[in-house]
Amino acid sequence: MANRVLIADDAQFMRDLLRDIFEQAGWDVVGEAENGKQAVEQYKLLKPDLVTMDIVMPLRSGIEALSDIIAADPGARVVMCSALGQESMVMEAVKAGARDFIVKPFQQEQVERIVQRVMA
Amino acid sequence: MDMAKFKSMFLSEAGEHLKNMSAQLVTIEGASDDRDRINSLFRGAHSIKGMAASMGYEKMAELAHHLEDSLDHFRQGKPISPTDVDRLLDGVDLLEGLLEDISQDLPEREIADFTTRPVDQKQSVEDQPPAAAANPVTHYLQLILHDNVVSPAARLLLFSKSLERLGTIDRLVPSLEQIMNGQEHRSLQLSLQSDLTAAEIEQAFQDYPEISQLSISSEPPAEERRKDDRRSGDRRQGDRRAQSLTAGTVRVDTNLLDQFINLTGELVTNRHILQTALAEQRWNELNDGLGQLGKLVKNLHGQVVKVRMMPVSSITERLYRVVRDLSRKAGKEVALKVEGAEIELDRAILEEVADPLMHMVRNAVDHGIEQQGTVQVRIRRQRSHVHILIKDDGRGIDPRKLRERALEKGLISPKQAETMSDMNALQLICLPGFSTTTEVTETSGRGVGMDVVKAAVEKLDGILQIDSALGEGSRITMKLPLSVAIIRILLIRCNDRLMALPLSRIQQTHQIEREEIQSRGRQLLIQLKEEKIPLISLRKSLHMPVPPATNRVSLVVMELFGRKVGVVVDQIVGHQEVFVKKMPAPFDRLPGTNGGAVLGDGQVVFILDVQGFLGGRR
Numbered sequence: 001m002a003n004r005v006l007i008a009d010d011a012q013f014m015r016d017l018l019r020d021i022f023e024q025a026g027w028d029v030v031g032e033a034e035n036g037k038q039a040v041e042q043y044k045l046l047k048p049d050l051v052t053m054d055i056v057m058p059l060r061s062g063i064e065a066l067s068d069i070i071a072a073d074p075g076a077r078v079v080m081c082s083a084l085g086q087e088s089m090v091m092e093a094v095k096a097g098a099r100d101f102i103v104k105p106f107q108q109e110q111v112e113r114i115v116q117r118v119m120a
Numbered sequence: 121m122d123m124a125k126f127k128s129m130f131l132s133e134a135g136e137h138l139k140n141m142s143a144q145l146v147t148i149e150g151a152s153d154d155r156d157r158i159n160s161l162f163r164g165a166h167s168i169k170g171m172a173a174s175m176g177y178e179k180m181a182e183l184a185h186h187l188e189d190s191l192d193h194f195r196q197g198k199p200i201s202p203t204d205v206d207r208l209l210d211g212v213d214l215l216e217g218l219l220e221d222i223s224q225d226l227p228e229r230e231i232a233d234f235t236t237r238p239v240d241q242k243q244s245v246e247d248q249p250p251a252a253a254a255n256p257v258t259h260y261l262q263l264i265l266h267d268n269v270v271s272p273a274a275r276l277l278l279f280s281k282s283l284e285r286l287g288t289i290d291r292l293v294p295s296l297e298q299i300m301n302g303q304e305h306r307s308l309q310l311s312l313q314s315d316l317t318a319a320e321i322e323q324a325f326q327d328y329p330e331i332s333q334l335s336i337s338s339e340p341p342a343e344e345r346r347k348d349d350r351r352s353g354d355r356r357q358g359d360r361r362a363q364s365l366t367a368g369t370v371r372v373d374t375n376l377l378d379q380f381i382n383l384t385g386e387l388v389t390n391r392h393i394l395q396t397a398l399a400e401q402r403w404n405e406l407n408d409g410l411g412q413l414g415k416l417v418k419n420l421h422g423q424v425v426k427v428r429m430m431p432v433s434s435i436t437e438r439l440y441r442v443v444r445d446l447s448r449k450a451g452k453e454v455a456l457k458v459e460g461a462e463i464e465l466d467r468a469i470l471e472e473v474a475d476p477l478m479h480m481v482r483n484a485v486d487h488g489i490e491q492q493g494t495v496q497v498r499i500r501r502q503r504s505h506v507h508i509l510i511k512d513d514g515r516g517i518d519p520r521k522l523r524e525r526a527l528e529k530g531l532i533s534p535k536q537a538e539t540m541s542d543m544n545a546l547q548l549i550c551l552p553g554f555s556t557t558t559e560v561t562e563t564s565g566r567g568v569g570m571d572v573v574k575a576a577v578e579k580l581d582g583i584l585q586i587d588s589a590l591g592e593g594s595r596i597t598m599k600l601p602l603s604v605a606i607i608r609i610l611l612i613r614c615n616d617r618l619m620a621l622p623l624s625r626i627q628q629t630h631q632i633e634r635e636e637i638q639s640r641g642r643q644l645l646i647q648l649k650e651e652k653i654p655l656i657s658l659r660k661s662l663h664m665p666v667p668p669a670t671n672r673v674s675l676v677v678m679e680l681f682g683r684k685v686g687v688v689v690d691q692i693v694g695h696q697e698v699f700v701k702k703m704p705a706p707f708d709r710l711p712g713t714n715g716g717a718v719l720g721d722g723q724v725v726f727i728l729d730v731q732g733f734l735g736g737r738r
Contacts, residue, residue, distance in 0.1 A: 082271065090271040094278055095300060103270045117327055 003119065006031040006046055008039035008065065009054040009081065014104075018052055018081075021111050036060025040068040043076070050115065051078045052102070055089050063093050070097040077118050081106075130175050131223050137164045138219065139437055142212050145205055146440040155195075161208075162191040168215065179228040180218040186235045187211045209441070210234065227286060227315050256287065256313040259321060264307040264333040272306050273299050275330055279308060286321060287314025372427055383420050390416060425466065425603045432499045432508070433461035435474040439481050443495060446485045453492040454485050460499035465506050466603040469580055473508070473598060476573040480510045480596055483570075488514030488594055505582075508598045517588040519545035529553065544683075546586045550574040578731070579714075581607060581624050607700055609717070609727060611693035612676065615664040618693065620717065620725045621676060627684065629692050630675040637673070646675070646686055653677065655686045661734060680731050687730060700727060 005027050007018045019029045030046050033039035037059040043051060051069065055062040062080060069076045080093045080101040090101050099118045102111055141164040144157050169184035187208065194200050214234050221228050263279065265272050276299050283289055293309040314321065318336040325334055390413050397405035436458045447454035477497070484495045489512055498509040519542040526532045526548045532540070548554060552571040577584045577598050588594035601607065601624065609620040610629070630648070637655065638645045644655040655675070659666050676687045698717035702708055708715075712733030713726045 084270060087271045087273065090274040091277065091300065094274045094281075100278060101271065101274060113327060113329070 002026055002028040003050065004028045004030045004046070004048040005050045005052065006033065006039065006042055006048040007052050008033040008036070008042075008057065008062065009052070010034055010057045011054075014054065014081070014106075017106060018111070021106065021108050022115075024108070025112055025115070034058075036062060036065035036068075039065040040072075043069045044072060047073075049077065050118065051076065052081055053078050053093075053098075054081045055083075055086055055093065063089060063096060066093055066098055067096050079114060079118055126175065127222075130171055131219065134168050134171055134180075134219055135216075137168050138212055138216050139434075140164055142209065142441055143437040145209050145212065146444050148200060148205060158191065158194050158200075162188060162195055165191055177218070177222055177228060179231050180215065180222070183211065183215055183218065183231045183235065186231075187215075207237075225285070227320075230315060256315055257317075258290075259287075259312045259314060259318055260310075260337050261312055261321070262307065262309050262333070262335045263325075263331055265330055266332045267306070269306070269330045272304065273301075276305060276308050279325075279328075280310070282324070283310070283312055286316055286324060287312045376423060376426060379423055380420075383416060383423065387413075387416055387420075421606065428466050428468070428603065429464035430467045430470055431462050431464050432470065432506075433458075435470050435477060436461045436497055436499075439478065439497065442478060442481060443485055446482060447489075450486070452485065452489055454489050455494045456481070456497070457494060458497045458499075460501075461497075463499045463501050463506060465600065469600055469603070472576050472580055473600065476576045476598070477508065477510070479570075479573060484510060484512035484514065484594070488512035488516075490515055493593075502599075504602055506600050506602060508600065509595060510597075511593065511595045513593040516590045516592050517546060517549070517586075517594055518590055519588075522546065522548045526551065526554065543587075546588055549586065550584065578625075581622050581714075583624075606697055608695055608697050609725075610676065610695045611719075611725065612658075612674075612689040613691040613693055614658050614662065614689050616690075618719075618723060618725050620698070620727045621678070621687075621730070622714065622727060623695055625678050625730075626676055627679065628677040630677065630686075632673050632675055634669055634671050634673055648677070648686075651684065653684045653686050655688055656734070657688045658730075659688075659690070661730075678730060680734065698725075698727075 003026075005022050007015050007022075007029060009015045009018070009032075015032050019032070022029050030048050031042040033042050035058045039051065039053060039057075039062075040060065053062040053066055057065070060068070066078050066080070069078060074097070076097075077099050078097070080090060080098045081104060082090045082093075082101050083104045093101065100114050102114055141161055144161055144164075148154065148157055148161075165184050165188040169181050169188055172178075172180035172184060190204075190208065190211075194204070211234060214229075214231060218228050218231070261283075265275060269275055276294075277296075280289060280292065280296065280299070290311045290313065291309075294305050299305060312321070316324075321336055322334065325331060390409060394406060394409040394413070397403075397409055439458065440456055443454055443456040481495055481497065489495065493513045496509070496511040498507075498511065500507045500509070522545045523532070523537045523540060526545075527534060527537045531548070531551050531554065549570045550573070552569075554569070554571065574584045577600065580600055582598060582600040585597040585599065586594070587596070608623040610623050610626055612619055612621060628648075632646060636646055638647065638652075645652045646655055657666065658664075674689050674692050676689055676692070678685060678687060696719075698719070700715045700717055702715045703710070703713065712729055714729045714732075716724055716726050718724055
């Protein structure tokens with residue numbers, strides 16, 4: 001069975017990009033969320049092996065969504081997607097239980113490596 | 121990325137080999153010229169070695185290699201003594217411990233204590249040291265990040281978290297607080313107490329291009345042995361089941377998969393037939409199609425159940441070891457015979473009865489058999505049920521003593537004690553609070569009493585039967601359904617609400633006239649044939665309004681708390697098969713229901729656990 005990932009990002013472009021990377025690596029992209037609220041709902045519903053979570057999203061931010069997910073499932077594997085200049089938010093996310101973070105712009109290799117580490 | 125996939129397969133296969141090895145070792149005593157068995161043991165150790173080595177689990181591979189070597193001597197014709205068997209069993213135990221470490225993503229435990237122990241040195245079951253008291257080593261680490269790493273502080277925090285998983289961190293510079301404040305740091309210094317070698321730690325950080333420099337220097341091992349509860353003490357057979365039964369992967373016969381595909385194909389065709397028939401309003405065809413759909417679904421259910429089935433041997437194999445250890449310890453001579461272990465049961469059921477079964481076998485060895493005897497576990501298929509009989513030829517249970525005991529504990533009244541039949545007295549051992557610490561020996565005292573056994577069996581919609589004659593031993597039978605998901609229910613109505621009772625718990629249903637009801641104090645009774653049985657009102661029990669009495673009363677006779685009880689309902693509607701859905705957490709913890717089911721018309725009914733909701737008020 002392929003590993004299952006949920007992609008949470010408010011930008012369609014980013015979601016498509018990540019979907020491509022994951023699908024090439026043999027993953028099942030089981031869900032896409034456009035905001036933090038959806039991310040939490042879909043996580044509970046789909047129980048994916050991994051979530052990629054954009055930090056800045058409408059309704060509930062990535063960090064709020066992360067906290068909700070960790071509260072519901074302390075073993076959840078959530079990897080944050082950050083941009084340059086979000087250091088303090090990345091730190092918040094790691095404190096809140098994010099397993100790792102990927103810095104935009106994404107490079108396939110970087111994503112694959114981090115995912116591999118998180119899943120190990 | 122695929123390592124996770126291989127890992128679960130590794131865990132389940134290695135676990136299977138270990139289980140087989142342990143079963144074969146126990147039976148090898150007195151049959152040391154059994155070449156097949158020795159060869160098969162050798163192959164088991166060999167396979168584990170190969171798998172562990174290719175997964176990179178060095179200690180496990182080393183230990184398997186070590187066992188393979190010793191087994192090779194026996195293969196060459198060296199006779200096997202009971203001490204040798206003990207040692208090999210210890211080795212298999214240690215392998216299981218390693219497997220557990222691996223499954224929990226922990227570093228592999230130390231094996232040097234075992235591999236360096238002289239082969240002849242007898243170490244009996246009792247004084248075996250903690251399976252692997254580890255010798256943590258202090259490593260001094262320095263780690264420097266590349267200049268271009270983004271969010272270095274968060275990265276350092278992640279590193280210190282990963283290091284925490286490898287051991288105990290001490291003297292962290294900068295401090296955790298400084299890191300969390302987000303100050304600009306690009307290096308980390310710390311000492312790490314870990315069972316891992318420097319090379320293993322380095323390995324763990326191999327895949328981190330963010331690190332520009334990692335240096336690890338170590339000092340001689342610290343003198344202090346770490347006390348680790350999880351690893352020391354008594355964690356023998358009891359914990360093993362979880363591993364084999366709850367392992368997330370199942371091996372499925374490819375023939376079954378083919379049948380799934382075929383069935384799916386037929387379902388697709390069926391859907392088209394139904395669609396066309398509906399569009400063209402050809403009712404006969406629609407009707408036929410629906411009939412066919414029913415058959416297909418039934419077939420599909422049968423196949424899915426097959427996938428969930430596992431042989432009972434998956435929970436009986438370990439009993440040989442339990443009986444062997446236990447009887448050696450107690451100085452008794454007890455043989456275990458298992459019949460029908462190839463019969464299959466739903467894995468969810470096996471999971472639930474594994475501990476009860478072990479408890480009853482322990483009991484038989486401990487309390488039943490006097491000096492020498494046989495414990496039998498006999499598994500039989502009886503239509504849609506499986507009967508598991510645990511039988512011993514020991515001293516039997518004395519009903520008189522049971523009565524006295526229950527009286528002493530205030531569990532029954534003097535009058536009850538007087539009138540209670542021997543058969544009913546035997547059921548007393550299932551009352552909560554009946555067995556106490558005073559009679560619990562070291563071996564049986566694992567916190568599972570017969571009350572827990574009975575509850576486990578009844579939770580599965582099964583029946584526990586106890587039979588014993590003084591001087592002739594005891595027979596305890598667990599009657600279990602084959603599978604859990606689909607059961608037959610009796611639909612009843614109460615206060616205009618439809619509810620369900622599991623049919624297997626019901627003995628009879630009756631329509632009686634109100635005049636037939638008698639009262640004794642506040643207790644209402646009814647005479648059914650020779651028996652007077654107490655009545656309870658479902659409405660009252662569920663705190664529903666009780667309407668004025670009608671002339672005819674509907675009665676469902678069930679066994680509750682070991683005795684027959686008539687449950688008064690408004691109306692008996694009928695029975696049917698339903699697919700039981702467990703309630704989602706936290707509702708699954710509510711006493712009084714065993715889940716729910718959706719009926720054909722979309723109505724949801726709760727499946728009542730009458731004993732459950734009466735339990736609190738008894």
